[in-house]
Amino acid sequence: MTETGALTSANTISVAEAYLSLLHDRGIDFLYVGAGTDTAPVIEAYSRAEEAGLRFPAPILAVHENLAVGMAHGYTMLTGRPQAVMLHVTVGAANAVCAIMNAARAQIPVLFTAGRTPLLEEGRLGARSHEVHWAQEMYDQGGMLRELVKWDYELRDGTNVEQIIDRALGISMTEPRGPVYLTLPREVLAQEKKGCRLRGSYLAATSPHPAPHAVTAVARALIEAKMPVFVCTNTGANPATVALLQEIANRFGIGVAENKPRYMCFPSDHPLHLGFDMASVFREADALVFLDCDVPWIPALFQPNEDTFIAQVGPDPLFGNYPVRSFRSDVAITASSQSFLEALIPALAEAGGEPRQSVRHAAAASQSRHMRQAVALREQGDRAKGGPITKLFLSRCLQEVKSEDAIIVNEYPAMREQMAFNQPGTFFQLPSSGGLGWGMPAALGVQQAAPDKVVIAVLGDGAYLFANPAACHQAADMLRLPLLTVIFNNESWDAVQKAAQGMYANGHADQQLKKRGHAPISSLKPLPDFEKYVEASGGYGERVTERDQLIPALLRALHAVRHEKRQALLNVMGV
Structure with missing residues (x-):
């Protein structure tokens, strides 16, 4: 305005x-x-x-x-x-x-x-x-x-x-x-x-546009590379960027990866979607353009190759309000992702990006196929192993029952690699700040904005507790918001345990976790019967403990939100 x-x-x-x-x-x-x-x-x-x-x-x-x-x-x-x-x-x-x-x-x-x-x-x-x-x-x-x-x-x-x-x-x-x-x-x-x-208006400044010489430098680096890749985290906040990235991928053969995405940034079914495993992407990529990525990689775990061209793009590409942030870059471009991509398309064409499109396309498509094969193998391994419900199994079941236009608001459990999102505005993830209790309130706001869509909040047990669930269910009842909440309940702070294991490999916490099933300061037992929270506010609630119960339970919950127009909750017990 x-x-x-x-x-x-x-x-x-x-x-x-x-x-x-x-x-x-x-x-x-x-x-x-x-x-x-x-x-x-x-x-x-x-x-x-x-x-x-x-x-x-x-x-x-x-x-x-x-x-x-x-x-x-x-x-x-x-x-x-x-x-x-x-x-x-x-x-x-x-x-x-x-x-x-x-x-x-x-x-x-x-x-x-x-x-x-x-x-x-x-x-x-x-x-x-x-x-x-x-x-x-x-x-x-x-x-x-x-x-x-x-x-x-x-x-x-x-x-x-x-x-x-x-x-x-x-x-x-x-x-x-x-x-x-x-x-x-x-x-x-x-x-x-x-x-x-x-007067129906207020003054906001126009979006920042990229310097032409910087766009030209990025275009040349991309077309000279054997395996150029865009890496997205927040670009999907602006749905217009999805179509622009598709045009670039199709015309110039450049792959797109999503790094801990908080939005749907690129269609899952596109043949040049390179997935979410940045370590694998970095091994092959010789030119990387990070779009709206506050943490493009974690230096202690893995980094791009030393000779890889790197560009960082965003309205504040250096994230000046982060006290420490020192990721290397050959060029940092102050621009909205939309304005950058709009300027990049003609620059790529002018630099001769289309004649060798097939070579880059073949390399990216091969990487994409390897990624999809690895994802399929993980799913097959989980199915063959059976046993308690895992995050991977929950994610596959959600993929099976959700419609193409259903909206997922995820606070940890849903695994993007096991799900497909092809429409902008159908996936949202907890912000990088990680302030727990975000998912269910945000999903209620999404449901308010999209009353005719199925909105599913996928939460961990701790994230659900932090959301002040009684207040959230009361709001859903009062405002007639038929939200489906799916809780992956492993009765523990899983992220806390993994942090201790990662920092102290084979340490005392790791040994205690293997012996007792949980490390100190991470078990949440005993937890209440979460399904009764939603029942107290007039909703449909159900507890799920076995794999073969999950799909039927999801269908019953979806019937409640779609046809009965009331909120529903599944308390899914898992590991």
Whole structure:
């Protein structure tokens, strides 16, 4: 929203009403609210809205802060449109720090707001009226989030609320996108404000475009290479990049790999899809272009060959808000992936990239076939071994039952190599920050944005607990969101155990894991019957313990969400 629209006005009488009118006018669909004493002016505004003919974002009551921010994250992740959150002063904002870090690292624009403890002890409408108004105040409320947001400010007077909202949204939507933080004192929201201007727009800066000489250098390196590869992590956040990568692969024979992808970046069935095993890709590649990859590889595990050409591309290709990040590169290009790929296509053609397309295509297609054969062998080995349900088996079963347009929101268990995604916007993965409890709230936001689609949240048992599941199931019931939640329940922190094993090979933790089945500080036993959580909120729940039970259980759960239009949960016991 960057063009100036026709000016109209809203018949407001308070800053709260003006604030909400401006949000709606600027394209905000929902205000996710964790209510408190500071939301009194907002409640009064919503109560008068119909009578006054005012249009506000639809209010979504969230009974936990992680739920509020996670739903906004999920809705924006699918639609590309930023949403607004309002939480309760310092304590609410503090509860949301993990969710804001996820949004920041995923470059998700969110207008994050929190009330502020009333400024005054008496003398004005909205002044302090409760004991907590002294204890909840901090010297620097914004400080707890300042490192994670692009901008923070306090609305000090209602006179310039329009300018402040437009600046907040413009900064949030300027690449690299991310959350912004605005604190809202109760007295300011309660101030009188007769009327506000509506124009349906705010100013965000245009996307960064690549330097022509850098694009030319990358194009030449790619066509001179025997095995050039694009590596994607977050490009699928912009669905337009999927078609551009397909055009480049088809016209110039360049393969595409997905490195811990958090979106669907490239069609699984494309013959030049090189998979997800970066060690295998790096062994063969002699030119690598990393698109929107914050961690292109892990130096302690494996690295590209020393003579491999490397380019890093993104709106902030050096990820300047990461304190330490030193991956080598021959060129770093500041550009959105879309603008870079659009510039690269004619540069590849001009540099003579099409005549030898068949040679590069053959090399990449051979690598792709080897990758698919290895994936098939792993699946066959798992099937032959049998026994308890594994993540691989769960992933294959999900692939078998999901429709082509179903949306998977994954917080750990689903294995991308065992699943196929060919439509943009059908897969989302936990951000690299790894703040647990993201998956289920984000999936609820996705379901809200795509009410006619099947949305499946695939979670580990720990991730489910961190999501404050009672709050999530209550929201799904209240908002009539028929989400399917599939929990892979191995009754342990699997990632914690593997970290200890990886750091101390054959160490005491590894020996204890082999002897007892779990290492210290990793067993979650005893866990509750998760399937009963969803039943308490009117949903369908089922526990699955055997392999032959899984497909029938998934079909029953899908029937509940598709036809009964109610939420469902499968508690899948595995190893």
